[in-house]
Amino acid sequence: MPRFAANLSMLYPELDFLDRFEAAARDGFRGVEFLFPYDCAANELAARLRANGLQQVLFNGPPGDWGKGEKGLACLPGREREFRDGIARALAYAAALDCPRIHVMAGLVPAGTEPREVRGTYVANLRAAAADAAKQGVDLMIEPINPRDIPGFFLNRQDDAHALIAEIGAGNVKVQMDLYHCQIVEGDVATRIRRYLPTGRVGHFQIAGVPQRHEPDVGELNYPYLFDVIDDVSAQCGWDGWIGCEYRPARGSRPGGTTAGLGWLAPWR
Ligand SMILES: O=C(O)C(=O)[C@@H](O)CO
């Protein structure tokens, strides 16, 4: 049976961020993820998790200057020091939140750079970060993201992510397989799950309806079928990770809007 985590950056937009923990627990979630914890004190977040019986399953490393459009630093030549400092900061939060995974966003390919230099920077950065994370037993996630949502993003495809992981050569770097992005870029989602999950290199799933990124029961992907595929493959290969619910509720910020849209979860709760 898949385990679902509420993405608190996207779900419950009708509530203040810190109130979303309680709402997720009330709706039956046992795990949560979010993008960035850095505006909140780690002990405040840890207290929310504890008070609501929740497990932190994932959050993102610092992305650079998000307000100016940066989407990660991993592939940016010349920003290596800042990248490494960001990983240290993320690892401190991971320790405080007892979180086993950090998503390391790749970044936008800088204009005028050689593809080989960008790839080399990415691989070297991930290798160094993985060594730091391994000391703490933390896995680093890399996520292919569709170029419609983030034009110019370095990593778009599952096969590229798996090739990069082979090149990085660290056992604690894994793919964050976001089925929303996967469907938009590549399709053939069930076959890709069957191909990649048994490799042990998929650390986390995320889901949303395609194309609007609303609830998973709206759109062109048949999620009940895909959950059965994940269950089936997991039973064979022993995968026991989480599926992050990373969607924008169709009812937006209307009071109770997120909870009202969770009917799709009922058979899996
Ligand atoms: O956009 C996504 O998909 C994510 O998982 C985020 O962490 C990155 O924007």
Ligand SMILES: [Mg+2]
């Ligand atoms: Mg995602």
